[in-house]
Amino acid sequence: MTTSYRLGVADAARQVKSGELSPVSLAQALLERIDVLDPALQAWVTIDREDVLTTARQREEEAQQGQAPGLMHGVPVGLKDIFYTEGMKTTACSRIYADFVPEYDATCVAKLKQAGAIILGKAVTTEFASSDPSPSRNAWNLEHTPGGSSSGSSVAVSTGMCPAALGSQTGGSTCRPAGYNGIVGLKPTYGRISRYGVVPLSWSLDTVGILVRSVEDAAILLQAMAGHDPKDAGSSRRLVDDYRAVMSRRNGPPRLGLLRDFFLERSTPEVQAHTEAVAQQLAQAGAVVEEIPLPASFAAAHSCQRIVSNVEAAAFHQENFNQRADEYGPRIRSNIETGMLTPAVSYLQAQRLRREFRQDLVETLAPVDALLMPTSPSPAPRDLTTTGDAVFQAPWTSAGLPTVAIPSGVGEAGLPLSVQLAGLPFQEGQLLSVAQWCEQTLNTNLWPPDYE
């Protein structure tokens, strides 16, 4: 087995373009690694080896002919099993969709292919991207949850089974598992990446997420997928920035707003101390770190997110649920039932409150470049009956703001620790530039010890 599995997206794409790296040998190395690791980690649902290698050979020929213009030419990518893939099963890890084979690619999948990426396979998700735990295991300790719902995607990236994977976030399903597995997770602004062809959980909350091992790699995937899609009713028409250009223009350390209210109050002593230490380290490197209070509208943010998520899930699943309720897992079933009982007035009040909260957060963010907080109240829990706590992601998802989780250390139990940054809507370039500065300052390069 080669060490090419340790390459990130930027390095792999650069080496493919220069002819140093063969897309075929990279794909073969990753497939071999999956063969060895996946029986224990259970990160993958479907892999079409023949298709992967056929595509890799095409990419290799294109690169040899100097036709490798895409940002991700020859780079394999995993997809959470809610992304439509033409001719390949998309099960959402559910009994309801067990035999569903889409006739087209999700828009974001098509864009990845246009950028030259190779679809490596479909990664395990919790059922319908909700909260019933998946069989995936945390590579840092098999007895701990990898988080969810993007569990397989996060485990695959953290263990070098692929350099990048797509997840999604409706509550906390990208940044939380990123934190639990010691990798970078990016949840862009709602509407920045098309949701067309993604099995929905909640139309007005669902956001395509990016799981990678560096902030630069997150920028590359975002660049490849961002942009308006007329097939997605929530898609933004805003122009897409050149994210790496914005990042390269960072001039000096950032101003960071530290959120002690709620976020440190709800954290374990270990996470509290760690986050304070991270803030101190960043300040010593030149960042201006000031405590920022949360707006009053934060008080109802979690309830708004849950109510909207439950009601929209109930609406999407109504027809199947009325006929096949027993085929749903207990937690998504409960969420759907609760959604069915929620008064329409409460749903709309939640949507109105979300709008106010979003506007308030724009004011909160005005004096700083980004908000800083822990990614989760604790490291990954030692409990395979839960996916952990999304309480530190749900408010940002509800407001539609972009967030990024970056690894920041290893805790007492040998599990990754992580901090999360939140930025202004559609200012992903600015947010990623702050995250990259923090990443370089903290210099935390994590790899699960048993999978190096």
Next chain:
Amino acid sequence: MPATNPDSSAEDLAQVLAAHAALLWGQQKAADMGQSLTQAARMLLDIGQHPPAPDTEPACYPAAE
């Protein structure tokens, strides 16, 4: 509707939800849902206690702004 009445308690709301659940799925199911109904009632109460400003319209697709 109790969900929008600021004087409602979580227990009141949970009872209303339980009655609705019994109509949809029967008494036994409603009884089994006790904990999730209590949690749902708390969320509804939370929303009811934080009324939005009168001129705030819902933004079902936040990217549209």
